[in-house]
Amino acid sequence: MIQVEGLSKKYARHVAVNNISFTVDKGDIVGFLGPNGAGKTTTMRILTCFLPPTEGKATVAGFDVFEQPLEVKKRIGYLPETPPLYPEMSVRDYLTFVANIKNLPSADVKRRTEEVMERCSVADVRDRLISKLSKGYRQRVGLAQAIIHNPDVLILDEPTSGLDPKQILETRELIHNLAGEHTIILSTHILPEVEAVCQKVIIINKGRVVATDSVDRLRHRTGEGAVQVQIDTDGAADKLAVHQRLEQVPGVSKVLEATGAAAEKNLIFEVDSLPGRSARADIARAVVQSGWNLLELKSLTYSLEEVFLELTGSQPQAPEEVASVESAK
Amino acid sequence: MRNTWTICRRELYSYFVSPIAWVLLAIFAVLSGAFTYLIGQSFVRAGFESQLSGQSMPMNVNEQVIAPLLSNIAVIGLFLIPLISMRLLAEEKRQGTIELLVTSPVHELEIILGKWLSAVLMYAALIAVFFLDISFFFFYGNPDIKPVLTGILGILLQGACLLALGTFVSSLTRNQIVAGAIGFALALLLWILSWTTSFGNSDTVQFLNYLSIVSHLDSFTRGVIDSKDVIYYCSMIFLGLFLTARSLESLRWRA
Numbered sequence: 001m002i003q004v005e006g007l008s009k010k011y012a013r014h015v016a017v018n019n020i021s022f023t024v025d026k027g028d029i030v031g032f033l034g035p036n037g038a039g040k041t042t043t044m045r046i047l048t049c050f051l052p053p054t055e056g057k058a059t060v061a062g063f064d065v066f067e068q069p070l071e072v073k074k075r076i077g078y079l080p081e082t083p084p085l086y087p088e089m090s091v092r093d094y095l096t097f098v099a100n101i102k103n104l105p106s107a108d109v110k111r112r113t114e115e116v117m118e119r120c121s122v123a124d125v126r127d128r129l130i131s132k133l134s135k136g137y138r139q140r141v142g143l144a145q146a147i148i149h150n151p152d153v154l155i156l157d158e159p160t161s162g163l164d165p166k167q168i169l170e171t172r173e174l175i176h177n178l179a180g181e182h183t184i185i186l187s188t189h190i191l192p193e194v195e196a197v198c199q200k201v202i203i204i205n206k207g208r209v210v211a212t213d214s215v216d217r218l219r220h221r222t223g224e225g226a227v228q229v230q231i232d233t234d235g236a237a238d239k240l241a242v243h244q245r246l247e248q249v250p251g252v253s254k255v256l257e258a259t260g261a262a263a264e265k266n267l268i269f270e271v272d273s274l275p276g277r278s279a280r281a282d283i284a285r286a287v288v289q290s291g292w293n294l295l296e297l298k299s300l301t302y303s304l305e306e307v308f309l310e311l312t313g314s315q316p317q318a319p320e321e322v323a324s325v326e327s328a329k
Numbered sequence: 330m331r332n333t334w335t336i337c338r339r340e341l342y343s344y345f346v347s348p349i350a351w352v353l354l355a356i357f358a359v360l361s362g363a364f365t366y367l368i369g370q371s372f373v374r375a376g377f378e379s380q381l382s383g384q385s386m387p388m389n390v391n392e393q394v395i396a397p398l399l400s401n402i403a404v405i406g407l408f409l410i411p412l413i414s415m416r417l418l419a420e421e422k423r424q425g426t427i428e429l430l431v432t433s434p435v436h437e438l439e440i441i442l443g444k445w446l447s448a449v450l451m452y453a454a455l456i457a458v459f460f461l462d463i464s465f466f467f468f469y470g471n472p473d474i475k476p477v478l479t480g481i482l483g484i485l486l487q488g489a490c491l492l493a494l495g496t497f498v499s500s501l502t503r504n505q506i507v508a509g510a511i512g513f514a515l516a517l518l519l520w521i522l523s524w525t526t527s528f529g530n531s532d533t534v535q536f537l538n539y540l541s542i543v544s545h546l547d548s549f550t551r552g553v554i555d556s557k558d559v560i561y562y563c564s565m566i567f568l569g570l571f572l573t574a575r576s577l578e579s580l581r582w583r584a
Binding site: 050051052070073078086087088093097098145 | 427429436
């Protein structure tokens with residue numbers, strides 16, 4: 001659905017996007033992940049034909065963004081970082097205007113406007129002025145604006161920024177419901193969001209793609225199967241005995257003693273399993289059967305956060321890219 | 330064409346839902362009313378004096394009232410036009426709504442034409458108020474309608490051309506005040522160029538006078554549609570809109 005090949009955007013003094021390539025298949029929800037200023041917004045603006053690329057090629061639904069912008073624009077719904085709203089208009093009038101400007105047939109405008117207002121739960125404020133709406137409502141009107149012409153591709157630039165937790169959940173739910181009919185790219189610098197909503201992640205840093213993978217695989221890249229065991233010392237548990245017992249549990253490959261403040265009071269071990277096995281159930285049984293007090297048994301699966309830091313932290317930094325961090329917006 | 334009209338309608342909506350349109354209409358109603366009253370009164374007084382003195386002086390409503398009135402209204406227009414055009418694109422850029430327009434399946438030209446057209450219609454609404462004022466002369470006198478109509482056409486053309494330049498100025502900045510100030514300076518400059526005629530009649534002076542926006546209105550107020558003047562106005566409109574298109578395009582390259 002979306003193909004990007006060797007795309008670059010260079011400004012006079014810095015490079016905002018540097019030779020990135022990726023593809024997005026029909027129906028995917030893709031998270032575009034990166035720290036502030038990584039080039040997310042610039043890439044999205046190129047895809048929506050707002051900015052022309054300096055080099056490279058991008059096609060949306062088979063149409064080149066530079067050669068056939070009108071065809072691309074017909075097929076894209078775009079929610080910029082700040083929703084493009086006219087504060088002096090009422091929600092209904094605004095959406096009617098957008099429906100018209102997106103070339104919806106006149107006969108469908110009214111029906112479709114009502115539909116998206118219901119869908120994005122802004123129907124109850126349809127006659128209010130946008131200037132009087134709260135941030136959450138504005139964001140949802142922005143989303144309604146993006147889907148009003150039923151585009152094949154939805155491009156959402158930080159759709160949940162500035163919302164309160166409840167609104168964030170609602171927005172994610174909404175995006176989730178939109179999947180299937182639309183191919184969605186959403187940018188964010190919030191990792192749990194990607195975990196909650198997306199199937200695929202494109203991690204971008206300083207204008208380059210650092211990783212492209214499915215959310216699950218990315219998470220599994222590091223530390224699947226590692227478990228942290230915490231045991232109460234009151235239960236007459238001897239450090240050495242526990243260590244040995246844990247090593248005998250089937251499926252365990254390595255046992256490490258943890259250090260730190262918490263380890264002073266209780267015994268804490270990090271236990272690695274053999275590849276493809278999880279020894280958690282066996283560990284729990286072994287500890288309990290030995291008569292020790294098991295306080296905690298938690299999976300040490302790395303969060304995307306750690307994966308992300310690992311991937312972006314080790315990037316070599318060319319001098320020209322230092323400036324790009326701030327001005328990619 | 331439908332897109333142009335959609336954008337134009339939305340723009341008019343914004344004018345009339347915000348105080349801008351009403352403030353402008355109020356200011357214009359007061360000023361044009363005052364001018365109509367003052368000029369009309371001096372004409373009536375001149376009429377009395379000519380009767381008292383016993384000599385019958387040639388009195389003509391068209392030449393002595395309506396023509397100067399039209400020129401005055403055109404000058405009021407110079408002051409109000411930057412207020413109409415300053416928000417057109419500057420406000421879109423400030424609010425970020427320009428991103429909506431540019432990423433919609435709409436040609437840039439349609440956006441610009443829609444914007445400009447709405448400003449011209451807004452200005453026409455002001456002139457409609459003036460038309461009410463002037464219609465009183467038709468109740469109490471018998472002026473020739475033709476110079477009135479051509480005069481109003483001239484005022485509208487002059488306004489349309491200043492609004493095109495104003496649209497361009499508005500596309501340069503995201504600050505309405507800056508757009509308003511530059512637009513006002515431009516209007517003023519094009520007005521005072523006509524004052525150069527007091528410095529003789531050299532080629533330079535004639536050239537500057539041709540560039541001046543008010544010197545082209547005279548023939549219209551006299552009931553004459555001169556192709557030279559129409560061409561001037563049309564080419565200025567084209568220049569303004571062309572520059573706007575270039576400026577919008579460069580915005581995308583510079584971003």
